[in-house]
Amino acid sequence: MKTDLASLDYGSLQAFVKENGLPEYRAQQIFRWISRGVFSFDEMTDISKPLRETLSEKAYLPVLTTEKKLISSDGTVKYLFTLSDGEHIETVLMNYEHGNSVCISSQVGCRMNCAFCASSLRGLKRCLTAGEMLAQVAAVNKEYGVSSVVVMGIGEPMDNYENLLVFLENLSDPRGLAMSLRHVSVSTCGIVPKINELAKKKMQLTLSVSLHAPDDETRNRIMPVNRKWNIETLISACRHYAEETKRRISFEYTLIKDVNDTPKHAEALAKLLHGMLAHVNLIPVNYVSERGFYPSSPESVRSFYDILQSRGVTVTVRRTLGSDINAACGQLRHKTESD
Numbered sequence: 409m410k411t412d413l414a415s416l417d418y419g420s421l422q423a424f425v426k427e428n429g430l431p432e433y434r435a436q437q438i439f440r441w442i443s444r445g446v447f448s449f450d451e452m453t454d455i456s457k458p459l460r461e462t463l464s465e466k467a468y469l470p471v472l473t474t475e476k477k478l479i480s481s482d483g484t485v486k487y488l489f490t491l492s493d494g495e496h497i498e499t500v501l502m503n504y505e506h507g508n509s510v511c512i513s514s515q516v517g518c519r520m521n522c523a524f525c526a527s528s529l530r531g532l533k534r535c536l537t538a539g540e541m542l543a544q545v546a547a548v549n550k551e552y553g554v555s556s557v558v559v560m561g562i563g564e565p566m567d568n569y570e571n572l573l574v575f576l577e578n579l580s581d582p583r584g585l586a587m588s589l590r591h592v593s594v595s596t597c598g599i600v601p602k603i604n605e606l607a608k609k610k611m612q613l614t615l616s617v618s619l620h621a622p623d624d625e626t627r628n629r630i631m632p633v634n635r636k637w638n639i640e641t642l643i644s645a646c647r648h649y650a651e652e653t654k655r656r657i658s659f660e661y662t663l664i665k666d667v668n669d670t671p672k673h674a675e676a677l678a679k680l681l682h683g684m685l686a687h688v689n690l691i692p693v694n695y696v697s698e699r700g701f702y703p704s705s706p707e708s709v710r711s712f713y714d715i716l717q718s719r720g721v722t723v724t725v726r727r728t729l730g731s732d733i734n735a736a737c738g739q740l741r742h743k744t745e746s747d
Contacts, residue, residue: 411467414442414539417577428466430459436583438463442539443584445546447471470539472547485552491516491540495533498561499544507555512544514572515563520597522618523630524664524693524701527562536563538574545579545587557587560595560616566602576611589613593658600637603645607652615649616658616689617642621668622676630667643680650685657686663704663712664693674712678719688716688723 411424418439425435434455441452447469449460475496476488485501497513518525519532545557557579559565565572572594579587593614596603606615619642621627627634634642646657659681663669677688690713692703704712709725716723 412470412537412539413438413463413467414469414542415537415571415574417574418581418583424467428462434459439578439581439583442469442542443546443578443581445543445550447543470537470543472540472543485548487544487548489544489547497536497540497544499548500561501548501552501554508548508552509556509558510545510548510554511558511561512541513561513563514541514559514565514568518563519567520564521632522597522620524620524662524696526694526696526698529696529698532563532567535568535571538571538578541571541575542578542585545585549585554587556591556593558593558595558616560593564597564599565594566596566599566606569602569605573609576613595660597631597633598637598642599633600641600645603642603649607645607649610653612653612655614655614658615646615653616660617646618662619659619677620662620664622673622680626668626673630664639680643684646686647684655685657684659686659688660691661688662691662693663709665702665704665708667701669704669708669712671711671715674715675719678716678721681721682719686722688721689726690723691726 413421413424416424418435421439422432422435425432425438437452437455446452449455449463449469452460455463471492472489474487475490478486480486483503487499489497489499491497495516497516499513500511502509502511513536515535516533517530518528521528541559545554548554559572576589576592576594579585579592580589589612593616595616595618597618603615618631619627620630622639624634624638627639649655650657661668661677681688690709692709693701695702713723713725
C-alpha cells in the first residue's frame with residue numbers, strides 16, 4: 409500500500425525517508441514542496457527524476473482539482489475542489505484589513521445535522537486526511553498568500569480529531585508554512601471530550617464554539633449534538649479550556665428569525681457567559697432553501713448586540729462576505745451535486 413506523504417508529521421516523514429534508504433535531507437525537501445501546494449512528485453524540481461519515480465511507486469500526494477472558482481464582488485474567493493476519489497469540498501478565501509484568511513473544510517459532508525446548515529444535507533461521506541486539509545491552505549496560499557486559517561468549512565473538525573492534530577502540527581512546522589497557531593481558529597459544535605483533550609495540549613490557537621442558543625430547549629431544536637452534551641456540560645468544558653490555555657474562546661451565534669434572536673435570548677446568553685474569557689460573534693443565518701430558516705432583521709441584530717454589550721460581553725457582528733457566490737458552508741457543494 410502506498411503512503412500518503414502529505415498526511416505524515418515531520419518525524420514520520422523522516423522515518424519513511426530512512427526506511428527507503430534516502431538521505432535525511434530528502435525529508436525536508438519533500439516537506440517543503442508539500443507545503444508549497446504541489447500535487448505531484450514531478451513538480452519537485454530539486455529531486456532527481458529517478459527518485460521522483462521511486463517516490464511515485466511507494467507514495468502519493470493528495471490532489472485537489474479546482475472544479476469551480478467563484479470571485480465575489482467583495483473580493484471573497486470560493487473554491488469547489490474535487491478530491492482524488494471524486495468527492496467535493498469547499499475552501500473560501502476572505503480578505504480582511506489584517507490580511508487574507510482561508511476557511512478550510514475538515515470533512516466531506518457532516519453528520520452533526522445542525523438544522524440551519526447546508527453542510528450536512530447529504531450526511532457525512534468521509535473525513536479529510538491531514539494532507540487534504542493542508543493542501544487547501546497551500547493551494548490558496550500559492551495563489552493569493554494567506555496570513556490566517558480557520559477550520560470552519562464543511563465538517564466538524566473535532567469529529568476528525570487525529571487528522572486535525574497532524575494538520576495543525578504540519579501547518580505550524582517552521583520547515584513548511586510556519587504559521588503561528590495564534591493565527592488559527594478551530595471550530596466545534598460542542599464535542600466536549602475533544603475540547604477537554606485539546607485543552608491539555610495548551611495550543612495557542614483560538615477555539616471557536618458554535619453555540620447558537622443560550623438554553624437547552626432552543627439548542628436541542630437546532631443542534632442535535634446538544635442532546636449528548638448539553639449547554640451546562642459544554643460551557644463547563646469551555647471555561648476549563650480558557651483557564652488551561654489562557655486563550656479567549658470565540659462563541660459563534662447564528663441569529664435566526666423567531667428562533668434564537670429575542671431580547672430574552674440575549675439576556676440569557678450574557679448571563680451564561682458572565683465572567684468567562686470569551687467573545688461572541690453574531691452571524692445572521694444564511695438562507696438555505698432546504699432548511700427554511702431566515703436571518704434576523706437588522707433591528708433584531710442591533711438589539712441583540714446592544715444587550716450583550718451593555719452586559720459587559722465582548723461582541724461583534726460578522727461582516728457578510730461572498731453572499732453573491734454562495735460562500736456559506738456547503739452551499740456550492742450541495743448545489744453542484746444536486747444539479
